[in-house]
Amino acid sequence: MGPSVAYHLLSQGLCESVALFEQDPVHLHSSTGLSAGGIRHLFSSSVNIALAAYSVRFYERFSELMGTGDGLGPDVGFRRNGYLFLLDAANEASLLQRADFQESEGVALERLDRDRLKDRFPELETGDLVGGIFGVRDGFLDPYQVMRGFSQKAQALGAQFIGERAEAIEVEAGRAVAVRSAGWRVQARLAVVDAAGAWAGEVGRMAGVDVPVVPHSRQVYQIVPPSQAFDRYPLTIDPSGFYFRPETGGRVLVGKSFANDAQAFVWDWNRNLFIDAIWPDLASRVPEMENARLESGWAGLYEVTPDDNAIIGPHPDLDHFFVIAGFSGHGMMQGPAAGLALAERIGHGAYRTIDASGLELRRFAEGREYREDAIV
Ligand SMILES: Cc1cc2nc3c(=O)[nH]c(=O)nc-3n(C[C@H](O)[C@H](O)[C@H](O)COP(=O)(O)OP(=O)(O)OC[C@H]3O[C@@H](n4cnc5c(N)ncnc54)[C@H](O)[C@@H]3O)c2cc1C
Known part of the structure; x- marks a missing residue:
């Protein structure tokens, strides 16, 4: 900034x-x-x-x-692979309502039903999903x-x-x-x-x-998936809260915010958190990730405000x-x-x-x- x-x-x-x-x-x-x-x-x-x-x-x-x-x-x-919020029965209503608002603001998005989701991203297990919201002009850099x-x-x-x-x-x-x-x-x-x-x-x-503004320590994991299928994937957000996206060199980055992440200036990488609390959900959503290899990772700080929105402008005091x-x-x-x-x-x-x-x-x-x- x-x-x-x-x-x-x-x-x-x-x-x-x-x-x-x-x-x-x-x-x-x-x-x-x-x-x-x-x-x-x-x-x-x-x-x-x-x-x-x-x-x-x-x-x-x-x-x-x-x-x-x-x-x-x-x-x-800047890779425009898109962003994909996966919808299940629990988050469907709120994410569809949010998509209506986003479209009214001119955001380019696609609503994928479960069949289209499976066609586009066959590696995903979609049995429990109702579809996805795909941000067309989004990506990562x-x-x-x-x-x-x-x-x-x-x-x-x-x-x-x-x-x-x-x-x-x-x-x-x-x-x-x-x-x-x-x-x-x-x-x-x-x-x-x-x-x-x-x-x-x-x-x-x-x-x-x-x-x-308070620090919240967040973990990132770099894994080597068993195939190159994920290189064309969007940044995908699972209803359980984890996200993954392709990284250069055929890698995939995975992360998740937890309510009990340390609120402190700490940058310790927690390998076990991935094994215990993220990998099982990742492998349920993407079965071939069961055979991925956890290669490395890091921790960084989110800089969090009381309403999760930035502070921009003059200080009132x-x-x-x-x-x-x-x-x-x-x-x-x-x-x-x-x-x-x-x-x-x-x-x-x-x-x-x-x-x-x-x-x-x-x-x-x-x-x-x-x-x-x-x-x-
Ligand atoms: C794991 C992780 C994943 C993220 N993923 C995303 C994402 O996918 N998309 C997204 O948009 N955002 C993401 N973010 C958030 C994004 O990275 C941050 O919001 C953004 O980088 C904040 O930028 P900044 O300049 O405010 O902070 P910083 O990059 O931390 O810069 C602040 C600088 O101030 C310096 N500083 C502090 N105090 C002093 C001082 N007293 N004197 C001199 N220098 C000082 C620090 O050393 C630091 O370099 C992620 C963050 C993390 C940690």
């Missing part, structure tokens, strides 16, 4: 200079590099659909947009290349990267005025932006304000302090649009391209939280 805001501020001439503090310059723990990279329009609110739609268009041209003097920017490998592209381009436009932890935010007369690290003090004439992902609450506390954090597991598909929205809000004082005002932090105090149903 930080490099996306920097890119949009500088490329649109909304700001003369930007400094980006990064405590972890190799991005060992940043959520972006540890993401599954799923990109979908299939949300249950207008603003999330609008953010995804802009971001998808941006990703289609990412390499060109991120080009620097050295040539094109990184290839994010390489999150690390997204981060690299935005970072390189922002620097080419003049952003200064400071590979140090921001340790203090100076506040004067109710206004954020500077950021300090061990070796730097950067005066902020226009804005201080909290784009600290799962650490956003900590950075908020440096400025003396509350930013309600501190002038010149802006937040872009708490994407609650869907930041890859919103990063380009969110960066644009915040840059416009900072530079113009108003949202021009996408109205993200519903995602401002004040919604919590004003009782305008809204639940996003389509959380994975």
Whole structure:
């Protein structure tokens, strides 16, 4: 989010200079590099659909947009295999209702009945299913290349990267005025932006304000399936909660959010969780996965807010302090649009391209939280 805001501020001439503090310059723990990279329009609110739609268009041209003097920017490998929410008797009514809404918002989707689902994806066990909702323009990409592209381009436009932890935010007369690290003090004439992902609450506390974002540790598993049948598969979400999608090299990535995942800054990979709590469901849905090989995996942090929606915009309790954090597991598909929205809000004082005002932090105090149903 930080490099996306920097890119949009500088490329649109909304700001003369930007400094980006990064405590972890190799991005060992940043959520972006540890993401599954799923990109979908299939949300249950207008603003999330609008953010995804802009971001998808941006990703289609990412390499060109991120080009620097050295040539094109990184290839994010955006594969439009689609997104597939599987429907069973329990979730059918709500997902079909959500599909009606999504279509009314212009989202391209297909409703597959059980026969069409089985025709298209014969490896799936469909006996207990009634069908699926297929997001036609959706897919997945390489999150690390997204981060690299935005970072390189922002620097080419003049952003200064400071590979140090921001340790203090100076506040004067109710206004954020500077950021300090061990070796730097950067005066902020226009804005201080909290784009600290799962650490956003900590950075908020440096400025003396509350930013309600908490870390939730999530597991990802890379498996080697017994056949290459899955390479053409969409990112598929099972009613039991797990998802899987093809990865390069014939691999498949699998993940699932659990209510008792650690809410802490931990990145321990839990191999047994896959064996005990995911593999049985995966093998029931895709019988040949019984013979897959668990190769590796990792853990990363979701950055979760009270209503599972991002916080974008000014902090209500501190002038010149802006937040872009708490994407609650869907930041890859919103990063380009969110960066644009915040840059416009900072530079113009108003949202021009996408109205993200519903995602401002004040919604919590004003009782305008809204639940996003389509959380994975
Ligand atoms: C396992 C997993 C799967 C996911 N799958 C998807 C998916 O399929 N699709 C999707 O859209 N999203 C997905 N997400 C979510 C997505 O990755 C995140 O929403 C997004 O990457 C958040 O970006 P960010 O810039 O806010 O956070 P980050 O990438 O974490 O960046 C925040 C940065 O701030 C730095 N920082 C923090 N505090 C300080 C400080 N005091 N000083 C200096 N630097 C600091 C951190 O080091 C970090 O690099 C997934 C996330 C995980 C963990």
